[in-house]
Amino acid sequence: MWNARHLTLFGKLMIIKALGLSQIIYSASNLDVPVGTVGTLKKKLFNFIWRNKKDKIKRTGLYQDLDKGGIGIVDVDLMFKALRLAWIPRLMTARNRNWCTIVCLFVFKLGCMLKKNIWWCHLHAC
Numbered sequence: 001m002w003n004a005r006h007l008t009l010f011g012k013l014m015i016i017k018a019l020g021l022s023q024i025i026y027s028a029s030n031l032d033v034p035v036g037t038v039g040t041l042k043k044k045l046f047n048f049i050w051r052n053k054k055d056k057i058k059r060t061g062l063y064q065d066l067d068k069g070g071i072g073i074v075d076v077d078l079m080f081k082a083l084r085l086a087w088i089p090r091l092m093t094a095r096n097r098n099w100c101t102i103v104c105l106f107v108f109k110l111g112c113m114l115k116k117n118i119w120w121c122h123l124h125a126c
Contacts, residue, residue, distance in 0.1 A: 012049050013071055020045070021074055029083050038077050045076070 007015065024041070046055060064070025094100040
C-alpha cells in the first residue's frame with residue numbers, strides 16, 4: 001500500500017514510527033518478545049525503507065540523530081530492552097497491587113532461591 005506512494009526517506013520513517021512501531025510498542029510493553037522477532041522486525045523495516053533492495057546507508061548510521069548524520073530510526077533491539085527495564089520502577093512503587101503479587105512471587109521464588117536477585121528481596125517486601 002505505502003510502496004506505491006513513492007515516499008521520501010523521512011516520509012517512510014514517519015509511517016514506520018506512527019503506524020508500525022506504535023502498535024508494536026503497545027504489545028511489547030505487556031508481553032515477552034520472542035527471540036527471533038527482533039531480527040524479523042528489523043528486516044521488514046529496512047525492506048520497507050529501501051523497497052526490498054540492498055541498504056544504501058549503513059544501519060548504524062541511520063540509528064543516529066539528525067544532528068549526527070542519521071535519520072533517527074528506532075533501534076528495535078534497544079527499544080525492547082528499554083520496555084523490559086521500564087517494569088522495574090513500576091514494580092518497586094506498586095506495593096500491594098494485585099498485578100504485582102504474581103510478579104513478586106515469581107521473582108521471590110526464583111530470585112531469592114538462586115540468590116541472584118537478593119536486592120529485590122530486601123527492597124521490596126513481597
